[in-house]
Amino acid sequence: MPAETEPSLAKATPRSDAARAALVDVEHEPGAKKPDPILVAHGIRRQFGGLTAVDVEHVEIQRGVITALIGPNGAGKTTFFNLLTGFDRPNEGTWSFKGTTLDKVPAYKVARLGMVRTFQLTKVLSRLTVIENMRVGATDQRGEGLLSAMFSWLWRGQEETNTVKADELLERFLLHKKREDFAGSLSGGQRKLLEMARALMADPELVMLDEPMAGVNPALKQSLLGHVKSLREEGRSVLFVEHDMDMVRDISDWVIVMAQGKVVAEGPPDRVMSDQRVIDAYLGSHHDQDLSEDMEETILAEAQAEIDAEHTEEKS
């Protein structure tokens, strides 16, 4: 295909080609082995009381690729994120990042290793200005040590470098007009942008984004998609949770589907979307039949029976 006929955003780049090429031979099965995984999780289970929120047998995230993690509400995506990044501990399971086992590694060390996450419920530092929020994100700051903190000549230079980088990112994420405002005065969508920009201050190898586009307007979404793709161009890997299927289809090279804590399907976006298991997971197994009134009643009765069965199980 001649290059000029392609829309600019969907432009195939060497990296995206390479990313997709690397995944060509990967099986379209849950837990499929990847040629060059950056993150490997095995046997991860997390229970909240009687509820098993996450029960992932095996999953691998390919390096240099944009991987989407999708699934219905309550599927356990955020919980899985928390477990991988050290914000929560699983009941059992092992996982490793770049070959380093992370079982007992605290969250801040996970971040220092190069796996930086954002939160579904955005966590901006409200009473700090936007630019200060950005500066906190930079790693290896000399001025963050207690002993050197009081002597500004020790950290001034580094601070200036970080500020230049922060300003570039703010420009990219259209937040430069808000530079001196308190982060707490930003709108919901702007907070999402700030959090994502702040995570990038740390130059992470693997960026983990929990619903980065929720509440962001469509025009900006388009340009953000571009930014996420450019992360791949820079050689970073991206794992993101998203409910917007168009976006998933547009930017991801690989999709992992979770439902009720388990990985139920994996594959390239177009294949996964038509996978029966995925459709079932999202819509329940009755989605393809037209719901007549008696059908609805049957389904309701079935559901009720299931609930009753669960209750008796719990009691016994």
Next chain:
Amino acid sequence: MDFVAILGSAIQQAFGPTAVIYCLAAIGLNVHFGYTGLLNFGQAGFMMVAGYSIACAVTIFATSLWVGVVVGLLLAALLALALGVPTLRLRADYLAIVTIASAEIIRQTVAAASFSEYFGGQDGVTDFISGFRDANPYSGSVGIPGLFRWSAFDIWVMTVGWLLVALSCLVVFLLMRSPWGRVLKSIREDENAVRSLGKNVYAYKMQALVIGGIFGALAGFMVSLRSAAVGPSFFATDVTFFAYTVLLIGGAARVMGPVVGAIIFWFLITALGGFFSQATAGADPLIPEAIMDPNQASLMRFIFLGLGLMLLMIFRPQGIFGDRRELAIDAR
């Protein structure tokens, strides 16, 4: 009613040794609560450890006050570690409970009869500041005749005290404008966000707890130097709460907040006390005895102070120095 006398004593207290003590204690709380968001309700405990250290260095170990200073700073840092290790990984309220309890435990232990040989029980320790007195370069009193007057000893205490305040404010200023201070403020806002950016939140909280405790220790030194004595009653829980009041009046997370707060607090409380004691004194008092007798009058200042604090929280919750913009954020 002698307003000149009321004004005079209010000014005398506003800049006097007591204000210095509460200012230093509040600087410590500012590091804890104002910048880092740590709820330390046991600042009196840090002060007590330090106050007894310099007293006991002289009375029990017969060394100099300077040794007591070094020991006091070390013990305050150790106390901070002991309080922080079990609580700083937990939710913020645990630290509050543990600090308020431990300050009382320290106080009751030191006051216990079985240790009275060393710590003097409820009477406390005296006769240890001759070294400090001898170093006093002042002679004669200082003040404005007819208005207020500080004794030579008070002026000496104030000189040392306000110098310590100036030094502490400088340290706080330098620390809080640095990236280190920025991490503390970030922890106050959202611990998990800071964690996700690769900072060891636990270590930062511990450092903040120790540094604030050391400022508390400075306040404790000044208590024992000023009174030439230390006793358990000097370090009751209300000391901590007065220090919090001082901090809130001035404005938390502002370098000069505790200084302004201490001056205003002691000015107001003395002026109110003076007013009510005069209004109920004499044969034909301004406020008839049926309404209020002199004993009740001595408590009125606290009632009015409480009222004032409530009004402050309603109309200017950010304190005198606070930034109005920050308030709009809390409303979201």
